[in-house]
Amino acid sequence: MPSWSLKLSALFITLFVLAGSFDYARGHVKNPGAPLQPPVADGPAATGSAPSASPGPTIGPLLTTRPGQP
């Protein structure tokens, strides 16, 4: 096999792996099987998943009734 053919093949393999990995990573933004699970710096942008619900202030009813009143 000539030298240029070897180089071209190796380059093609590497670029193919690069493109395939990029496509795979884009489709699997969050990998639950990853060995490292660092705390995410930003919410949904870094992980691509919805942020978990956190307790916050709730809005009470507009009308309140006193005991004994309808």
Place this chain on the structure above:
Amino acid sequence: MDPQLFVWIVARATGVAAYIALCLSILSGIALRTSVLDFLATNRALRSLHDFMTWVWIPLGLAHAGSLLLDRTAQITPLDLVVPFGVSYAPLAIGLGTLSLDIVLAITVTSWLRRRMDDRLWRWIHRASYVAFVTLFLHALLSGTDFSSPLISSISWSAALGIGLLAASRIFFGRLPE
């Protein structure tokens, strides 16, 4: 696409691709000293491939490291790219990657300066490529986000197996004469 998300994806993709490029470089280097791949190409062609792959893995390796520098979740500083085991999160897993990069860079630079170096010293530094590969593989195994993927895992293990087999053939069947 969010910039941080893009950086994250680039880090993963370039990590895998840099691994493959380095594997091809190491494979072609070992093949020079065994007769196992004589059917594929002459030593001259393999040597040419070996030198060429340096220019393939360098940009990929730098892109992998550079994107992790930009990734706010990874929290890696420029110093962590050269000094291993200094990160606060997963120092061993990430430090192995730094160590591998350091060794490979040393091998690359000394190869460029080979004519000005003592030949024995150059050979011993070059033999560290085996250490570099082992640390790189462990880095991928311990911190690679996509290593659990069957396809990527099989490719990675296959490459490692190929390098192991070639290295073993060199050890047991000896070197080719110069």
